[in-house]
Amino acid sequence: xxxxxxxxxxxxxxxxxxxxxxxxxxxxxxxxxxxxxxxxxxxxxxxxxxxxxxxxxxxxxxxxxxxxxxxxxxxxxxxxxxxxxxxxxxxxxxxxxxxxxxxxxxxxxxxxxxxxxxxxxxxxxxxxxxxxxxxxxxxxxxxxxxxxxxxxxxxxxxxxxxxxxxxxxxxxxxxxxxxxxxxxxxxxxxxxxxxxxxxxxxxxxxxxxxxxxxxxxxxxxxxxxxxxxxxxxxxxxxxxxxxxxxxxxxxxxxxxxxxxxxxxxxxxxxxxxxxxxxxx
Numbered sequence: 001x002x003x004x005x006x007x008x009x010x011x012x013x014x015x016x017x018x019x020x021x022x023x024x025x026x027x028x029x030x031x032x033x034x035x036x037x038x039x040x041x042x043x044x045x046x047x048x049x050x051x052x053x054x055x056x057x058x059x060x061x062x063x064x065x066x067x068x069x070x071x072x073x074x075x076x077x078x079x080x081x082x083x084x085x086x087x088x089x090x091x092x093x094x095x096x097x098x099x100x101x102x103x104x105x106x107x108x109x110x111x112x113x114x115x116x117x118x119x120x121x122x123x124x125x126x127x128x129x130x131x132x133x134x135x136x137x138x139x140x141x142x143x144x145x146x147x148x149x150x151x152x153x154x155x156x157x158x159x160x161x162x163x164x165x166x167x168x169x170x171x172x173x174x175x176x177x178x179x180x181x182x183x184x185x186x187x188x189x190x191x192x193x194x195x196x197x198x199x200x201x202x203x204x205x206x207x208x209x210x211x212x213x214x215x216x217x218x219x220x221x222x223x224x225x226x227x228x229x230x231x232x233x234x235x236x237x238x239x240x241x242x243x244x245x246x247x248x249x250x251x252x253x254x255x256x257x258x259x260x261x262x263x264x265x266x267x268x269x270x271x272x273x274x275x276x277x278x279x280x
Contacts, residue, residue: 017272019265034075039074041067042070042074045064048061049062051065062244072254083212087201090208093147094152098155098159099158102159103189112155116155124150127148154204199270214230216234217234232248233252236251
């Protein structure tokens with residue numbers, strides 16, 4: 001008689017939750033590592049320059065003898081911080097405008113919808129470059145540019161969601177009971193759009209961090225003195241022809257992995273929220 005307990009396979013919801021936890025832990029390790037790594041390893045050391053990857057220098061060293069693993073982790077931490085600020089600001093703008101368009105009357109809806117279409121008609125990378133250039137680049141310029149250029153698609157989604165909630169029976173009952181517009185927005189609308197806000201924020205981040213790296217790569221983003229991934233990739237272009245492939249390969253690969261992790265977190269949060277809504 002088999003008395004061993006049966007092993008049940010994980011369902012989709014459990015797999016999604018496990019992926020979210022794993023990706024979050026890996027991202028936390030990167031951020032903590034970038035904050036506590038020894039900055040002495042990125043000091044100029046001409047006796048150990050242009051070294052290929054080894055056990056001592058996992059990602060090799062650059063033309064100044066700086067450890068590329070340390071520079072990459074610090075650059076990822078900086079890029080993640082910029083990306084989080086930009087994505088959070090852009091998602092907040094989207095939430096405010098989306099709710100305003102759906103709750104402040106037809107005139108406000110037409111105005112905000114026109115504003116959304118205006119921003120969507122221009123590639124936001126072009127708008128980002130113009131804003132960053134106008135503000136002189138640097139941390140302030142790139143953060144403001146990222147915040148002001150990535151909100152339109154999410155704003156349209158939130159507007160449509162709020163429009164659907166407004167037509168619900170419990171909202172009509174609250175209006176007949178004399179509840180104010182702000183009370184309805186706070187108690188009925190906001191709790192329902194928080195999942196869309198979180199998913200939108202997580203899905204905005206991959207675009208934000210890639211565009212930050214692209215603008216920094218062309219010299220209009222973060223300062224060249226910062227160990228940002230865009231700066232590392234820009235500097236490495238001059239040395240690829242001499243066979244120093246590791247200068248661009250490892251930072252670029254790590255950036256793509258980080259972006260993919262955030263994308264996975266957003267997709268799995270969307271799966272969890274959609275499964276919960278379907279069950280309800």
